[in-house]
Amino acid sequence: MIIQDTEKRVFTLQTRSTTYQMKADENGVLLHVYYGPKVHGGDLSRLIRYADRGFSPNPDEAGNNRTYSLDTLPQEYSGSGAGDFRLPSLELELADGSHVADLRYVGAAVQKGKYALTGLPAFFASPEEADTLVITLEDAAAHVRVELLYGVLEEYDLITRAVRVINCGEEPVGICRAASVCLDFQDTPLDFITFDGGHVKERGLHRAPLRPGVQSVGSIRGISSHQHNPFVMLCQPGAGEEHGVCYGAALVYSGNFEAAAERSQFEDVRLTLGIHPFHFCWTLEPGQVFTTPEAALICSPCGFGQMSRQFHRAIRSHLLRDVWKDRRKPVLVNSWEAAYFDFDAQKLMTLAREAAGLGVELFVLDDGWFGHRNNDSSSLGDWWANEEKLPGGLGALSKEINALGMEFGLWIEPEMVSEDSELYQAHPDWVLNPPGRPYTRGRCQMVLDFTRPEVREHIFQALQKVLDSAHVSYLKWDMNRSLAQVWSAALPARQQGEVYHRYVLGVYDLLERFRQANPHTLIEGCSGGGGRFDMGMLYYTPQIWCSDNTDAIDRLAIQYGTSFAYPPATMGAHVSAIPNEQTGRSVPLATRGTVALSGTFGYEMDLGKLSEVEKALVVRQIADYKESFGLIQEGDYYRLTAPTPDGAPTAWLHVSPDRREALLCLVSGQTHAAQPFRRLRLRGLDPELRYRLTGDGEAWSGDVLMHAGYPIPMLGEYQSLRLWLKAE
Ligand code: GLA
Helix, strand or coil: CEEEECCCCEEEEECCCEEEEEEECCCCCEEEEEEEECCCCCCCHHHCCCCCCCCCCCCHHHCCCCCCCCCCCCECCCCECCCCCCCCCEEEECCCCCCCECCEEEEEEEEECCCCCCCCCCCCCCCCCCEEEEEEEEECCCCEEEEEEEEEEHHHCEEEEEEEEEECCCCCEEEEEEEEEEEEECCCCCEEEEEEEECCEEEEEEEEECCEEEEEEEECCCCCCCCECCEEEEECCCCCCCCCCEEEEEEECCCCEEEEEEECCCCCEEEEEEECCCCCCEEECCCCEEECCEEEEEEECCCHHHHHHHHHHHHHHHCCCCHHHHCCCCCEEECHHHHCCCCCHHHHHHHHHHHHHHCCCEEEECCCCECCCCCCCECCCCCCECCCCCCCHHHHHHHHHHHCCCEEEEEECCCEEECECHHHHHCHHHECCCCCCCCCCECCEEEECCCCHHHHHHHHHHHHHHHHHCCCCEEEECCCCCCCCCCCCCCCHHHHHHHHHHHHHHHHHHHHHHHHHCCCCEEEECECCECCCCHHHHHHCCEEECCCCCCHHHHHHHHHHHCCCCCHHHEEEEEECCCCCCCCCCCCHHHHHHHHCCCEEEEECCHHHCCHHHHHHHHHHHHHHHHHHHHHHHCEEEECCCCCCCCCCEEEEEECCCCCEEEEEEECCCCCCCCCCEEECCCCCCCCCEEEECCCCCEEEHHHHHHHCEEECCCCCCCEEEEEEEEC
16 A cells, blocks of 8 residues: 655555655655554654764755755665765766766655556556555756656565656766665664575575675676576564564566665665666666666565565566466476487487376477587577488477477577577677677677667577477577677667666567467576576566576575575476586485475486386376475475585475465485484464374374474485375
């Protein structure tokens, strides 16, 4: 609910369990008043304190009032160059060369339903489910208006934000920085939590108290990146899974981003999140509008778990759009780790036949099917089937696969081109690279200039022809390098600072075209695994390959970190062969299954190489997947323990919305002698109900399982359990 007190100029956003308030004060400065657990108290602006602080200057309207400074007041959307020396939200370059942005309140309006952003991914909702608040600010001297958009999805405690910058003047204006969100907290010690790592080790949780100054994570790789995720948290120092106030902030965007938290000299905290200012400068001609990507905020008054579950629910019902989002996704086998580039039709059919015999429903042909690609140094851009490997092309292959009762899926990497390709020979200027500079190659490949409509058009036509030539029901959309030497031949020098963002807009544009042209095709996002695991991509691809690391033990930490913002059913998770390609570790097949079954399930191996006993286990895993998918897709997710290397088990729980069913999953780490007796305290159950556990004759009451715990058996190294709880 949005409550507007137009007289006092106080704006309050009430969600199920949180309150967010801001106020335009007597000088027209939009102050941030409160964000946290739900409160009812009208105008809370008396919380804000004023004092004369040395070296904190006073704006003209304050006259001689030295206690009024933009540098000390909590701002809703901070300006720059005008006396607030903390993180700026908006930085402008004006025609006279000045870099000042100083915003004052103009007006506000409430609209039914949630705003949409043209060309950008965003949460959506029906008019009954959400409202929008638009607050207009203005820098009168710059002739620039700023519209702050707030979408309120009350049931999910979700507040979305985006910003429109409008040039109302006669001269062009450069935007050097435009955050999607700014959040100020007065007198609140907070920890900063980020999700970091690298290729094959994505989204490890890192938590530290904020120290004085700016701490930030971000990406200038052109993708949201393996290194840092565009989702961060702030929390009270004592907060944990089930207690303490915490805030999650996600950027619904897949390109360069910066998440910065600053602890000021007075121990206030400011968080800004938006497009990274590195090589960002957007020229706004008179009358033009620039729209930032959307940011999504959820505050939980009682710990991380509730925040995650609210994000999961909101993403499932208000961000994923695919026809597949409510359907059980097919169990797939992917050819990559089974064959890499070394295959022909015969070998693929052998893999497929084995898989079909065990109940696998979708065969995915990964990299290597096109041009003359036999390794990763050629043919990207030449999107036609290699008939030497695949006589009759993909049409013939998909037909044979379909005849086995399986669907057919295909890997593509539309954004890239190899030098050794017909496409590059024909259009060398279609790659991003400044003139006269040698290439910086990544995986031997170069990045196509997706800012250019004609490049996107060519790729769309070429790939759509492939899709039309075969029966393709699944696409894996990959992207395998970071952007460097970013420069577009299609834009003048002064607009080169727009290329990173225009590239992302181009990717979204093409994804949208593919979605619309192939509405029944399931698209899985991928960037060398989880290099672009973000809410922007989820708007177009309802699942994302979580990591190129398929080692089940490493995956525990990767899937754990990912689960803070993203629902389990969006995480591509496959069982692969042992010893694992990435780690050399051998983990039992049952445990590999337990881990992968908590995502979108599949296999990434030659199933024909398994023993008969293992094949029987695969058949059982597929049956388990079919039985549990609904719970994993729709249920609430509880992290019971965090993965640790010291032998304590990693455990999590999926609970059905009516709490009558749950699935407890547990994987033991390294073993040590003389293990302690361990009990696992479950969560989210109905304390009044009695649950029967698989393999356990007796029923357990919900309160006993949650308060006293379930005594878990002593397990050997890397063993696992998957126990159903069903209410009597
Ligand atoms: C990336 C993907 C892998 C695989 C290869 C193919 O690394 O993450 O799953 O598709 O590309 O080249």
